Amino acid sequence: MSIMLELAVLGFLYDEQLHGYELRKRIAALAGHVRPIADGTLYPLLKRMERAGLLVRELQPGQAAAPRHMLALTADGRAALLDRLRAPDELDITDENRWFALLAFLRHLQDPTAQAAVLRRRLDFLTQPASFFWEGDRPLRAADFDDPFRQGLFRIATATTRTELTWLRETLTSLKG
Incomplete structure (x- = not known):
């Protein structure tokens, strides 16, 4: 913190x-x-x-x-x-709360190339296989659980990640232009 x-x-x-x-x-x-x-x-x-x-x-x-x-x-x-x-640092990219703090002030870094480099690191992180739960080397998904709470966790996380990925891609495109 x-x-x-x-x-x-x-x-x-x-x-x-x-x-x-x-x-x-x-x-x-x-x-x-x-x-x-x-x-x-x-x-x-x-x-x-x-x-x-x-x-x-x-x-x-x-x-x-x-x-x-x-x-x-x-x-x-x-x-x-x-x-x-x-x-x-890596946790600024991977930890959601630290990422939000970084994102809140990224505008102060006025070089679009430098801004894009930070956003690409987050994009790379979000596009790696991930899960809250694993079975050996296999990431588990919402469909792997009968538990509605874990299914909810996955559904919310998936929707949030999709939204962020869309925003990241749009913003990276605009920073190039």
Whole structure:
């Protein structure tokens, strides 16, 4: 989660300076359905990122209250995001939640060739034989189960994958043009 969380921090702060609470709300909207973002997770991460020189904290006057600490990316933070987008690790490609976080900010990588390279990696991953359950070397399919819950799992996953494959192919075509 912390790798995905760091990517989300970099991505949202690439867009604009944010107060910690606003940043937390945006991250929760992106990934909160997976696991809510606790203050005890976010704020220590922000401090580590600040010590690493990826972000700075600036005191700005509040609109109606006390001054607020706004977070902004440094040049190193901006470069770190672009590096992560240009060369995501394998889990950024294969883990659905990390993929969604990467996809949310891929627009910041303004080179269509580099964007396409990332999308092709995901396409390659999705077109490999896969299953939630295996019998030896044979991937099991929905038809292999009498269990309506496992059948549902497969049906939902198959529909989602088909939709993503269509989108990936369409987007790769548009990036070439």
